[in-house]
Amino acid sequence: MNPFDVSYVDLDSAVRAGRVDAVDVAHEVGASAASLGVPLHEVLDRVERAFDGLEPSFAMVRGVAVAWAETSRALQLETSCEDPLTQLSTLAHLRHSLDGLYRGAIRDDSTVTDRHGLVVVELPRQAGQVLEQALHAVDVSVALRTAFPGDEVIAQLSPRRFCVLAERRRLDQPTLSLVTVLLRRTFESPPPRVWLELLPPVAQDVTWVLDALTG
Structure with missing residues (x-):
């Protein structure tokens, strides 16, 4: 399995067991997904499935989204001459x-x-x-x-x-x-x-x- 699948399995286990580190695992899910180019909406769909019909907590969704955004931006800066947000050169x-x-x-x-x-x-x-x-x-x-x-x-x-x-x-x-x-x-x-x-x-x-x- 790739890192995203591994972290998702860990998230599913953490949610079902009510582990206190579930938000940290969610962060890993977002970061690993971004590193593999998985779109954010697909990541959030997977998180929703981990909750088995229940609504994911705000902290969980935020952890995934922030990690995905930060990793995506870092990867973009590595291959780009300019930050698209600030217009500053790398x-x-x-x-x-x-x-x-x-x-x-x-x-x-x-x-x-x-x-x-x-x-x-x-x-x-x-x-x-x-x-x-x-x-x-x-x-x-x-x-x-x-x-x-x-x-x-x-x-x-x-x-x-x-x-x-x-x-x-x-x-x-x-x-x-x-x-x-x-x-x-x-x-x-x-x-x-x-x-x-x-x-x-x-x-x-x-x-x-x-x-x-x-x-």
Whole structure:
């Protein structure tokens, strides 16, 4: 049996036995189904059958749906250049763009450090659900795209950190100030941090920079 079938059998057993971990098992059902590409409506039908005619609890349905949605989104980000919800580039796409810049610098006998940099935005620590974090990411995306309306790469580094890969001539103080003003319209207190992150001279060191920013 595949992981979805295994977790469903476990859910059926947990529901019939009234086990306290039934919601945790439901989470596994949703996640395994998404990883195999099983549509959500089919997953919910299976959950309903496990209750043998009774109405599934809200916690059970929510556990399945949230796990399915989170896993589906994570899988989509692994194979996509952009998050369809926030319109932000993925970390993989940012790395690919940086690789291209360093290859071009070698070809042109120039340095990436002199031509490009990263504007980094860090949101304050807040206790929030996945949906709330996604909405905050949308707000950051809108602000950064307003300040950088060109072909700059605007990416999400972590739930709280974002960056813009842009030419150094665009990373002047007026632009950074505009980013700060736009963000403070949504995030008032405490305000987000905004800073300029210089890129290393050689491509091998980019991994260290991104690891530090995503950590």
